[in-house]
Amino acid sequence: MIPWLNPALEQLFVDAAIETLTMVGGAAAVAILLGLPLALLLYATGPGGLAQNGLANRPLGLLVNAVRSTPFIILMVAIVPFTRLVAGTSIGTTAAIVPLALAATAFIARLFETAFREVDRGVIEAARAMGATRLQILVKVVVPEAMPGLIAAVTVTLVSLVGYSAMAGAVGGGGLGDLGIRFGYQRFMPEVMASVVVVLIVFVQGLQSLGDWIVRRIRRR
């Protein structure tokens, strides 16, 4: 696979890549699943929203901001008890998904909310004039109309998660970032470091291009 690595290192490399994919994929899946309703709630209860409600909006917004403003490395350590509760352990790849998912949920919720806000108010007004309920407006108008923005938000989140997942090595999460630190840096094996960097660049580029391509496809129609 990677000709300049010996078979043992190559195996480590493949394992690490799978761990990165697991962390990024797992965290992103949770973030989308939780972030979408959270963003809809933030959007609907927000100022000028379909179900404007400051009492619900402000605490939610504060919570999201709190998570977003905590540096990831601190967040990871701070929520160890919660991680243990959810994952049964606080170390390893699965455990690392918990703080990653939490950070990504807050991150993507704000991006989704922004995408919803960009939906033309006129279109929403038209739906109201046609007798749509608020739920119908959210499901049939706001979400589909925001789709290009939502896809772009998922892309940005995935790319950020690749970066964050490298830090998850600190709690034994493994992954390419961890491999790079342990072998490339601590054991001074530049070829490992170079491979990690190249693979991460290709991975991120691939994600970005895929995301952009989907957005373009949706927008073109």
Next chain:
Amino acid sequence: MSAAIATPGTLPGETAIPEAAIRLTELRRHFSTSGSTLVKALDGVSLSVAPGEIFGIVGRSGAGKSTLIRCVNLLERPDSGSVRVLGEELLGLDDAALRERRRGIGMVFQHFNLLASRTVADNVAFPLEVAGVPAAERKTRVAEALALVGLAEKAKNYPTQLSGGQKQRVGIARALAPRPKILLCDEATSALDPETTQEILGLIKTLRDQLDLTVLLITHEMAVVKEICDRVAVMERGQVIEEGRVFDVFTRPAHPTTRRFIADTIGHSIPPGTVARLPAPGAGEARRLLQVLFAGPNSTRSVISEASRRYGLDLNIISGRIDEIAGEPFGIMALAAYGAPEQIEAALAWFAELGLGITPIPDSAVEGH
């Protein structure tokens, strides 16, 4: 044209006659912007629109037109007043009942407001989907609505692939798909070029005749009113300042704002150079510039030569033409009248007696005297 319009007795305030399709009474809506200033967007507006009628509302930007039309389906709730649509007061309804009534009131928007994520057919299907119409029936109704606006072949396209005029046709098809009795148009043609505007106005008129719709239409262009409306209300600062049959409002505008609006479409101004070249009045004589509008039974009488003889005036015809509103012809003439001041006044009174519309034209050259 529907039967309802043939009875010109259905004017607001008059009794009996079938219930108006839309009856707005004493609507008030105030907005407090940035604390101190209070905007009276609607300041006691009453209107009634007869079934089958195309009713226009004109006014400058900020007059309160959009606020008014949005009150008809309660997109905007008035602070006070009454909103009766098809004989029913809407203000007392709960949310579910209101949504149900909104489905019977189609609305068309200046910027079309189509869903970019849906095809033309799916856009038209939207109001039916929302109303819970089964898929099979939805399909036939969408096809029917698209056929009405002549866009059947664009069913599978997305809105971005259409021209402005086509988008508005989709907007109209979408508004009509649930078979409403009422169509609200908020500046439906303001984003379109003049030719496309004609096309869309023609379509609205045809559809009104075909489907027996009642149309309430908002515009800032008198030309639109002249083109398709039966009656018109002129709004200014949240109030209706003039209202009546389009022909009457055009030929005998009472309010200065209305006159200014009309001047834009059937203008009576005379170029200053032309005024400068007119002969000056002789000693003891006055000169008056007038626009005379010929409409009604006396419009075919030879009033100019008659006035000249009766009052000893020299009447110099500067320009003249014939126009038409809703099939009724009228003539407009710009005159320079020379003669004894009291004779000119007497002639003007006689013109007015004959039912001709007289509008003075400012005469810069003579005003100094």
